[in-house]
Amino acid sequence: MELIVSGLSEAFRMIIELDRDIFDITWLTLRVCILATLISMIIGIPLGMLLALKHFIGRRFLIVLAQAGMGLPPVVAGLWVTIFLWRSGPLGSIQWLFTPTAIVIAQVVVSLPIIISLTYAALQRLDPQLKKQLKALGPTRLQYGWFLLREARFGIVAAVMAGLGRVLAEVGAAQMVGGNLLGDTRILTTAMVMEVSRGNFDVAFALSFILMTIAFLITFLLTYFQQRQVIR
Amino acid sequence: MKKSLLAICSILFLTACQAEGETTDSNEANQNEMDEMILATTTSTYDSGLLDELVPQFEDEENVNVKIIAVGTGQALEMGERGEADSLLVHAPDAEKELVEGGSAINRQYVMYNDFVFLGPEEDPANVSDLDIAEGFQAIHEADVPFFSRGDDSGTHKKERSILEKADVETDFSNYEESGQGMGDTLRIAAERAGYILTDRGTYLSLEEQLETLDIVIEGDEVLENPYHVMQVNPDEFDMVNGEKGEAFVEFLLTEEIQDIIEVFGTEEYGEPLFFPVANE
Numbered sequence: 001m002e003l004i005v006s007g008l009s010e011a012f013r014m015i016i017e018l019d020r021d022i023f024d025i026t027w028l029t030l031r032v033c034i035l036a037t038l039i040s041m042i043i044g045i046p047l048g049m050l051l052a053l054k055h056f057i058g059r060r061f062l063i064v065l066a067q068a069g070m071g072l073p074p075v076v077a078g079l080w081v082t083i084f085l086w087r088s089g090p091l092g093s094i095q096w097l098f099t100p101t102a103i104v105i106a107q108v109v110v111s112l113p114i115i116i117s118l119t120y121a122a123l124q125r126l127d128p129q130l131k132k133q134l135k136a137l138g139p140t141r142l143q144y145g146w147f148l149l150r151e152a153r154f155g156i157v158a159a160v161m162a163g164l165g166r167v168l169a170e171v172g173a174a175q176m177v178g179g180n181l182l183g184d185t186r187i188l189t190t191a192m193v194m195e196v197s198r199g200n201f202d203v204a205f206a207l208s209f210i211l212m213t214i215a216f217l218i219t220f221l222l223t224y225f226q227q228r229q230v231i232r
Numbered sequence: 233m234k235k236s237l238l239a240i241c242s243i244l245f246l247t248a249c250q251a252e253g254e255t256t257d258s259n260e261a262n263q264n265e266m267d268e269m270i271l272a273t274t275t276s277t278y279d280s281g282l283l284d285e286l287v288p289q290f291e292d293e294e295n296v297n298v299k300i301i302a303v304g305t306g307q308a309l310e311m312g313e314r315g316e317a318d319s320l321l322v323h324a325p326d327a328e329k330e331l332v333e334g335g336s337a338i339n340r341q342y343v344m345y346n347d348f349v350f351l352g353p354e355e356d357p358a359n360v361s362d363l364d365i366a367e368g369f370q371a372i373h374e375a376d377v378p379f380f381s382r383g384d385d386s387g388t389h390k391k392e393r394s395i396l397e398k399a400d401v402e403t404d405f406s407n408y409e410e411s412g413q414g415m416g417d418t419l420r421i422a423a424e425r426a427g428y429i430l431t432d433r434g435t436y437l438s439l440e441e442q443l444e445t446l447d448i449v450i451e452g453d454e455v456l457e458n459p460y461h462v463m464q465v466n467p468d469e470f471d472m473v474n475g476e477k478g479e480a481f482v483e484f485l486l487t488e489e490i491q492d493i494i495e496v497f498g499t500e501e502y503g504e505p506l507f508f509p510v511a512n513e
Contacts (some may be wrong), residue, residue, distance in 0.1 A: 039442050086316055087314075087316055087470070087472040088314055088315060089318070095472075097316075098299050181299055181300065197275075197279070197413075197416040197417050197443050198416055198438075199416055199420075199439045208333075218453075
């Protein structure tokens with residue numbers, strides 16, 4: 001009990017005093033996670049639309065693959081990314097292992113299937129009548145896609161939130177491919193694991209509050225975007 | 233509203249890209265100047281904070297960015313064997329010698345030592361406090377009291393196995409547990425569950441306050457010596473190994489100045505040194 005109290009007060013002190021290391025770690029976490037989510041969105045939303053709207057050979061297989069990928073354990077993704085980025089691995093010469101870039105790659109691997117699958121599901125859920133009526137208006141492809149995206153925005157924002165949540169919570173892969181290097185690849189989750197193993201529970205507490213605050217704020221922003229009225 | 237959100241998103245995206253760009257740029261610059269190296273080391277040296285004190289000085293002197301990868305000794309040696317690191321600072325002499333004989337590592341030097349201590353619950357249910365370490369392990373086996381092993385092929389785990397072998401003790405008793413985790417985590421498990429555990433003294437001292445239920449029950453046995461060696465990964469074996477900085481790091485640890493720092497490291501905080509330097513003796 002004493003530990004909880006002292007941990008909490010230490011946590012607030014560190015946040016209020018804006019400890020330099022903690023600031024760096026938080027900033028890196030934000031950059032890495034947002035970049036990874038954006039890359040996953042840019043690739044995943046069009047792919048999800050493609051799967052939902054186009055019929056082509058291998059489509060069913062890709063859908064299964066994407067949905068199975070939602071359960072991909074981050075450590076498995078981390079292991080594969082590590083093997084590829086090793087000096088002796090196929091991509092070793094670019095020397096990305098133990099850099100923030102490696103973390104972004106691993107996070108894209110774990111969040112992309114989520115965004116593809118949930119985007120696909122969101123578009124699939126739209127009323128088929130709606131699609132027919134819309135087609136009757138003779139829209140260009142871009143107009144058609146854009147309209148459906150807007151109609152499915154609840155589901156798509158949920159897809160982005162789920163992807164971001166995965167990325168923010170992920171620790172195993174980031175540890176493996178990033179190496180938890182201070183000022184370089186240490187992010188909130190890996191820092192928390194390290195501080196706990198060093199016995200610095202108060203610091204771990206402080207980091208957990210920051211992580212939860214970030215998650216809450218971003219989710220709040222996205223929910224706001226999701227819930228607002230469509231402006232025509 | 234939509235525009236403002238779009239604006240926020242694009243700003244975030246640009247910042248993220250830019251930040252990413254910076255890191256990549258600096259990596260490229262580092263590659264060109266060959267001033268980046270990977271040091272694979274044990275969690276015990278890293279968690280003690282010793283490297284936080286030594287490495288920045290090395291980085292300044294040599295104009296190099298050192299990536300410290302703190303893992304178990306087994307994994308650190310494996311990284312050396314695959315050419316994934318440039319220098320190794322580890323504590324498993326037998327496995328180290330194999331690596332050197334295999335040609336993956338060269339220039340192996342004795343840097344410092346500390347010792348292992350055997351911890352147990354205050355009430356010492358297996359009555360091991362007057363025994364030597366091998367007898368102690370036997371007593372624990374016979375009494376079938378909780379014993380916690382890291383089980384992660386670390387230097388500490390290797391040491392534990394060699395003692396078990398010497399004492400001719402099998403790990404088949406029901407209270408033998410493997411955590412698969414680092415020293416700090418395993419110590420906390422042992423403290424919570426009131427068990428016996430082998431640990432390096434440095435990690436124990438740095439966590440002592442949180443380990444109220446544990447006491448040192450056996451120490452000072454010759455077998456419990458814990459020597460640390462530094463070595464460089466052989467640049468002739470692997471194309472991408474940074475031989476120059478790898479060698480520089482070995483030399484750096486052996487300089488008188490650094491050995492003096494090691495000698496006093498930890499005395500202020502824990503009342504006794506965590507490591508004993510040997511290179512200048």
